[in-house]
Amino acid sequence: MTIEQTIERWHRYVRGEPGGDIDALLADDVVFYSPIVYTPQRGKDITRLYLAAALHVLSGDDDRPFRYSKQVVAGDTAVLEFETNLDGTYVNGVDIIRCDDAGRIVEFRVMVRPLQAVNAVHQRMKAMLDAAQQA
């Protein structure tokens, strides 16, 4: 699997289309770097959880649905810039995705801007975590 094929399947996963099986895209030892938290999240299970939560939180609304605005792929790394809305706040962000020789994702790094977007993502993640702990 080339990195181009991996990214094409990632887009299918994001759009909820067939052929976007996230388990086949992630390496077992993938590491997720959150836009909020310093500590890297290691392993397929926790990364899958974070990615699903992020896609849910960042899905946008009718006025501004989640969309990728740039795609830069070279060597083992793909960079996807995105725009979306979170509770009325404009969010501009980037996915930095590094793959191994087999095209599996070994590193997934997310950053967002501006400050208001960082705070909105932080609050929403905290609310989800609190709800999960009370369940």
Add this chain to the structure above:
Amino acid sequence: MTIEQTIERWHRYVRGEPGGDIDALLADDVVFYSPIVYTPQRGKDITRLYLAAALHVLSGDDDRPFRYSKQVVAGDTAVLEFETNLDGTYVNGVDIIRCDDAGRIVEFRVMVRPLQAVNAVHQRMKAMLDAAQQA
């Protein structure tokens, strides 16, 4: 000037070496997107000011000097990921640089992670702005 040449000269500018004339690298109508502020900063003068301030703030220290950790270049866009230290806080960030056909930078976008880094950059920028207004 190809985008590869532009990025090579950008690295020289960052290192303070000859051949990194920032004025020759920026298009007149370049737009700077701050990691903190929503409003795009338009034009060569304000962008040069922001870039110089950012390099000063993010220069790091002996333990962790500013360094680029990834470089992805394809088409008209270059993505440079960096790591540095700001007042003891680890900063991981990205420069997203888009060029016109002549290789001049028309868009310069910066994002940082994690939350503590965003707050540290915000505080330092605010302090610089307050000092400038009192001068």
